[in-house]
Amino acid sequence: MFKITRLEEKARKFIPLTAYGLLLAMVQCAGGAEISRGPYVQCATPNSVVIVWRTTSPTAPSVRVGKSLESLGQQVGGEAITMRVSADVDAPENVPRLYKEPAEEANKRDPNEDDPSTVPGTYQYEAHVEQLEPATRYFYGVFDGEHRLAGGDAQHYFETSPVRGSKADLRIWVVGDSGTGEHDQKEVHRAMQEYTQETKRELDLYLHVGDMAYGDGTDVQFQRNFFDIYQPTLRHTVCWPTMGNHEGYTSRGISGFGPYYDSYVVPTAAEAGGLASGTEAYYSFDIADVHFVCLDSHDLDRTPDGAMARWLVADLEEAQGNWLIAFWHHPPYTKGSHDSDKEGQLIEMRTHIMPILEASGVDIVLTGHSHIYERSMLIDGAYATPTVAEGVVVDDGDGHPQGDGPYRKSEGLNPHEGTVSIVTGHGGASLSRRGTMPIMREIIVEHGSVILDIKGDTLTGTMVNKNTVERDVFGIVKRGKVKVTHLDNPWQPIHDLSEITVFRMAWQDVTTGQTPADWSVVRGSRGTLTVEASGEKKQLAVHSEAEAVIALYKDFDDYIGEYETRFEFSADSPSPAGLVFAFQDPQNYYAYRLSAKSKTGEMVRCVNGIEVVMASRPIDVDFEKPIKVEIEPLKKLIEVQLNDDLEYSVKLDEPLPPGKLGVMAGAGSEANYQYLAIQRGGP
Numbered sequence: 001m002f003k004i005t006r007l008e009e010k011a012r013k014f015i016p017l018t019a020y021g022l023l024l025a026m027v028q029c030a031g032g033a034e035i036s037r038g039p040y041v042q043c044a045t046p047n048s049v050v051i052v053w054r055t056t057s058p059t060a061p062s063v064r065v066g067k068s069l070e071s072l073g074q075q076v077g078g079e080a081i082t083m084r085v086s087a088d089v090d091a092p093e094n095v096p097r098l099y100k101e102p103a104e105e106a107n108k109r110d111p112n113e114d115d116p117s118t119v120p121g122t123y124q125y126e127a128h129v130e131q132l133e134p135a136t137r138y139f140y141g142v143f144d145g146e147h148r149l150a151g152g153d154a155q156h157y158f159e160t161s162p163v164r165g166s167k168a169d170l171r172i173w174v175v176g177d178s179g180t181g182e183h184d185q186k187e188v189h190r191a192m193q194e195y196t197q198e199t200k201r202e203l204d205l206y207l208h209v210g211d212m213a214y215g216d217g218t219d220v221q222f223q224r225n226f227f228d229i230y231q232p233t234l235r236h237t238v239c240w241p242t243m244g245n246h247e248g249y250t251s252r253g254i255s256g257f258g259p260y261y262d263s264y265v266v267p268t269a270a271e272a273g274g275l276a277s278g279t280e281a282y283y284s285f286d287i288a289d290v291h292f293v294c295l296d297s298h299d300l301d302r303t304p305d306g307a308m309a310r311w312l313v314a315d316l317e318e319a320q321g322n323w324l325i326a327f328w329h330h331p332p333y334t335k336g337s338h339d340s341d342k343e344g345q346l347i348e349m350r351t352h353i354m355p356i357l358e359a360s361g362v363d364i365v366l367t368g369h370s371h372i373y374e375r376s377m378l379i380d381g382a383y384a385t386p387t388v389a390e391g392v393v394v395d396d397g398d399g400h401p402q403g404d405g406p407y408r409k410s411e412g413l414n415p416h417e418g419t420v421s422i423v424t425g426h427g428g429a430s431l432s433r434r435g436t437m438p439i440m441r442e443i444i445v446e447h448g449s450v451i452l453d454i455k456g457d458t459l460t461g462t463m464v465n466k467n468t469v470e471r472d473v474f475g476i477v478k479r480g481k482v483k484v485t486h487l488d489n490p491w492q493p494i495h496d497l498s499e500i501t502v503f504r505m506a507w508q509d510v511t512t513g514q515t516p517a518d519w520s521v522v523r524g525s526r527g528t529l530t531v532e533a534s535g536e537k538k539q540l541a542v543h544s545e546a547e548a549v550i551a552l553y554k555d556f557d558d559y560i561g562e563y564e565t566r567f568e569f570s571a572d573s574p575s576p577a578g579l580v581f582a583f584q585d586p587q588n589y590y591a592y593r594l595s596a597k598s599k600t601g602e603m604v605r606c607v608n609g610i611e612v613v614m615a616s617r618p619i620d621v622d623f624e625k626p627i628k629v630e631i632e633p634l635k636k637l638i639e640v641q642l643n644d645d646l647e648y649s650v651k652l653d654e655p656l657p658p659g660k661l662g663v664m665a666g667a668g669s670e671a672n673y674q675y676l677a678i679q680r681g682g683p
């Protein structure tokens, strides 16, 4: 069972460093420390900013700030710098610690697996730079005593926010589900950089809608899959984050404890406007004429009586400005790699949270989790399950300024005039689509990100794909007083299967050469399983150490991208218990493996013979339909649970003995074999 029980409050309160800082200044040798993360900017307000960086040894930290590179005249140090250290560092008790894996989790982990704790010897500094002028560009450098560690050059700058209520233009970058550290993520980032250069407008802020550090949001994964990729942007643009389920493997919203919370400094006490939430898990802030709300859809109470919803109601009562933008991880409307008609967190955000936001006039809802780009028409009141378009669309045009024209809303924040919901989970992770959400105007299965431009009464949203091509543009104009009509029979997207990730399978029995129309479990039989996905055929079989794969095919129309199957394998080989499935190309495969040795399930990807364990964890994550695994000859059932990214995980109480493994599943019925999925590409 994966659970962090150490509910240690992360000390966000101000820790004076005067005495300790003096001590450090005495013991350290300037020039020896190296930057291991950052520097990057956080929590910008009209008059302040937080600059964060890490070093590999103690320093006498300071930041020097100025309007020109030649005169970084404002020095920030001493009590204005909060320090956090990794658990191994010998520091006074009042110095807050960075994430360390709770002992009970560490005891269960295979020693061969990576420790998710913060890299030993880490010093994190958070410099609170204040008394700044609004909407002003400052350059900065980070110092260890007199020795400059970073910055002091043209790349290290930040801009304070425009004053609240001002009509300043804003450019916002929105990315989700990016944290693979691989090619597509880098291309999406590069495309944004190219696009901002071509359009001659830099970003003002960056919203990340979660899953920024696959697979488990560990400290090392944050470094490799978030900071290392985005550092050229992060050093001058604030990323305002929300936690995804992958970060949720090591971080907890209820405690504010974990590598996700170590990585960011976000407002808890209305430092940047809004209403104080008292937690970093959800928060609000104001920039110019926009009120932003960040929610935690992953691991907190999503019901109307929960603390988060009650805070949201109170926050929105006070909200001012012309625009309201909300963001979180689990989308209220999607048929991408996730289905908002079927998954609990998504349904709850739709039925409980959307009514609160729409009653306060929300304009844009940004989410990820589902690895796709989906952008809605102007909708209002779409809370039912399953989502239908009838009666909940207030403008069924394409919203394109040169097409049907931008969506129209009244000036200011007015209840129930329409929302555009955008799933932007296409920032790097492998893409898929399982259906057609009827309220969506654009459904695009390509990697990319979203740029929102706000100029006075007009908002323009642009989806820029990884090749720097504008793939969708829509606008909202808020002017005068608009009459709202809910359309009985709105336009709806055609349920076009051509882009949907459909896995078609055929089984050919080696002995008979036949392909049965209906498959059933044939224990011990051998053959080839062909899986066809989006026109691509793959041979599917068990690993060489397995005996056979027996697949049971059922209803494709209902469960696109999923199929029912049963696997068997032999465990009497020297390697860990066995491989459940793999693409039958010894150099390139994607597989799930049970490891008896480490008592975990592992997602494995092999590219050109190089095998990478994508995820390995002894967890069981809540999912509606747990899968039972039968171990023969023990006749024992163990539980396999599918997490909401369709990865399998297994809880093993004892090493798996040699034998066979069958996978059965079903909502309470062991007779039904179902709900195993294969995704295109990696997780």
Ligand SMILES: [Fe+2]
Pocket: 211, 244, 245, 246, 329, 368, 369, 370, 645
């Ligand atoms: Fe996710």
